[in-house]
Amino acid sequence: MEPSWRDKALYPILGGITVLLILYLNFDGTSFGFSFTFPALWLPEMGFVGTNSTRFVVAGGGGGGAGRANQSAVYVNGWNSYWLMEESVWGQSRGRVSEMMRRGAGMGMTVCRTWAFSDGDGPNALQRSPGVFDERVFRGLDYVIVEARRNRVRVILSLVNNLNAFGGKAQYIRWAQEDGENVSSSADSFFSHPTIKEYYKAYVKTVVTRKNSMTGVHYFDEPAIFAWELMNEPRGVSESSAPLVQSWITEMAAYIKSLDQRHLVTIGVEGFYGLQTQEKNAVNPGEWASSLGTDFLKNSAIHDIDFASVHAYPDSWIPEAGLDEKVKYLSRWVDAHIRDGDDMLKKPVLFTEVGSSLHQNRQESYQRDMFFKTVYDKIYESAKKRQAGAGALIWQLLVDDMQGYTDQFSFVAWNHLSTYKLIMEQSCRLRRMFVKEETNRKYRHNDPCPSTGS
Structure with missing residues (x-):
C-alpha cells in the first residue's frame, strides 16, 4: 500500500x-x-530536593509534590567547579563543562556547587552594572543547568562573592558610589546600605525568575537546581559586624523564599563560631575565626535557611600544624558541626567545601586522601544513623588543560587514582545504604555502582 x-x-x-x-x-x-529551545521533556525527570528534619529528601515521581510517605532520604557526595558558567559562554569551550558533568556523574557524585555570579566589567561578566545583564553569559548559565540535568546532577548556585574575585561585595559598593550614593568604602556597607541591598535583590530576582533559553523552564521550576546560596563565604569587617550580617541573611533568605518556594536556601558560611557562642570557640581554628562577624549557630538557625553550610581547609587554617594534628582537628571540626545540626539546629549540615593543598609537601595525594577520608567516614557514619551530616563537596575539580582555573586545592580527579577510587567508594556506599532510591535505573547512564537499585 x-x-x-x-x-x-x-x-x-x-x-x-x-x-x-x-x-x-x-x-x-x-x-x-x-540556538535551540528544547522543552524539558527531552531531559530526565528529577524530583525536587527538600528537607525532613536533619535529612535531605527527594520527593518521588519527579514532580516535587509528593507527600512524606513518598520521600527518599539523600546523603550527598559532590564537588565544586566554580568555572562552569564562564566556560559555557563560548561554544568551543562548552565541551569542558559537558565532560565535567559526565565525569562527576561517572564517579557517582550528584551535586555540584558553582558560581551564578560575575559582576563588573570583566569580559564574561554576567551583571555588567546593577540590573544590566549580558544575555550571552546568561545563556552560558542556562547551558550549565541543562548539562547538569542531562547527567542527573544538581547544582548549588552561589549568588555573590565575599571576595573581590568576579566582582564581589566591593563591586556592589563601587556601583553605589558611582551612582552618587553616600556609601562608606567599608565592606560592611554591602550588608547595610539600602541601595546596595536593592541591587542584590534585583539581581537575585533576575536569576531566580530566569527562563532557561534552551528548555523554556524557569529556574524556580528547575529540579536540577539543588539550592540557592546567598554568598560565597560571607564575612564582616569585625565582630561588630555580626548584627548587620545576621539581619542581611534574614532579609535575603526571606526574599528568595518569596520568589521561589520549591528550592532550598543556604548561606555559604564557613562554619566559624562567633563571640556570641563562646563555649564553641575552642572548635575554631584560631581566635581570628570568631572576629569575622559570622556565627555558625546563630546564622544557620534563621528560619528561612534550610540547611547549614560548612567549609574545611586545615592547610590554610592551621598551616604550621603537622598532618596528624590537622587530621585530628578536621575530625573535631566535622563532629562539632554534625552535633550542632542534630542537637541544636535540627537541620542538615552540608560541608560545601573540603579542600587540601596540593603543593605543601611531596605526599600531597596521601594528605588529600587522609582529609577526604576523614570527612567521608564521618558523613557515612552520620548517614547510617540518619543524622545531620548530610554530605560533602570537595574543592575543586577540573578537567584536563584548565590551568587558568587552577589554585592550590584544584585537581583532575581521574589523574589521581587513589583519590578517584576514594570518591567513587563514598558515592557507592552512600547509595547502597538506601533501598528506596530517587531514580529508576532506566534513567541512569554510566552508573558506577551497578549493584545498587532494583
Missing part, C-alpha cells in the same frame, strides 16, 4: 527532529551560531 500524504509529511518532520536532537545532545546549537 502506498503511504498516505500524512505519512509522507511525517517522515521528514521526524527526521528533522531526530537531527536536531542529535545536534543538541552532542554539540549544542550555539556552537553553530544559532
Whole structure:
C-alpha cells in the first residue's frame, strides 16, 4: 500500500527532529551560531530536593509534590567547579563543562556547587552594572543547568562573592558610589546600605525568575537546581559586624523564599563560631575565626535557611600544624558541626567545601586522601544513623588543560587514582545504604555502582 500524504509529511518532520536532537545532545546549537529551545521533556525527570528534619529528601515521581510517605532520604557526595558558567559562554569551550558533568556523574557524585555570579566589567561578566545583564553569559548559565540535568546532577548556585574575585561585595559598593550614593568604602556597607541591598535583590530576582533559553523552564521550576546560596563565604569587617550580617541573611533568605518556594536556601558560611557562642570557640581554628562577624549557630538557625553550610581547609587554617594534628582537628571540626545540626539546629549540615593543598609537601595525594577520608567516614557514619551530616563537596575539580582555573586545592580527579577510587567508594556506599532510591535505573547512564537499585 502506498503511504498516505500524512505519512509522507511525517517522515521528514521526524527526521528533522531526530537531527536536531542529535545536534543538541552532542554539540549544542550555539556552537553553530544559532540556538535551540528544547522543552524539558527531552531531559530526565528529577524530583525536587527538600528537607525532613536533619535529612535531605527527594520527593518521588519527579514532580516535587509528593507527600512524606513518598520521600527518599539523600546523603550527598559532590564537588565544586566554580568555572562552569564562564566556560559555557563560548561554544568551543562548552565541551569542558559537558565532560565535567559526565565525569562527576561517572564517579557517582550528584551535586555540584558553582558560581551564578560575575559582576563588573570583566569580559564574561554576567551583571555588567546593577540590573544590566549580558544575555550571552546568561545563556552560558542556562547551558550549565541543562548539562547538569542531562547527567542527573544538581547544582548549588552561589549568588555573590565575599571576595573581590568576579566582582564581589566591593563591586556592589563601587556601583553605589558611582551612582552618587553616600556609601562608606567599608565592606560592611554591602550588608547595610539600602541601595546596595536593592541591587542584590534585583539581581537575585533576575536569576531566580530566569527562563532557561534552551528548555523554556524557569529556574524556580528547575529540579536540577539543588539550592540557592546567598554568598560565597560571607564575612564582616569585625565582630561588630555580626548584627548587620545576621539581619542581611534574614532579609535575603526571606526574599528568595518569596520568589521561589520549591528550592532550598543556604548561606555559604564557613562554619566559624562567633563571640556570641563562646563555649564553641575552642572548635575554631584560631581566635581570628570568631572576629569575622559570622556565627555558625546563630546564622544557620534563621528560619528561612534550610540547611547549614560548612567549609574545611586545615592547610590554610592551621598551616604550621603537622598532618596528624590537622587530621585530628578536621575530625573535631566535622563532629562539632554534625552535633550542632542534630542537637541544636535540627537541620542538615552540608560541608560545601573540603579542600587540601596540593603543593605543601611531596605526599600531597596521601594528605588529600587522609582529609577526604576523614570527612567521608564521618558523613557515612552520620548517614547510617540518619543524622545531620548530610554530605560533602570537595574543592575543586577540573578537567584536563584548565590551568587558568587552577589554585592550590584544584585537581583532575581521574589523574589521581587513589583519590578517584576514594570518591567513587563514598558515592557507592552512600547509595547502597538506601533501598528506596530517587531514580529508576532506566534513567541512569554510566552508573558506577551497578549493584545498587532494583
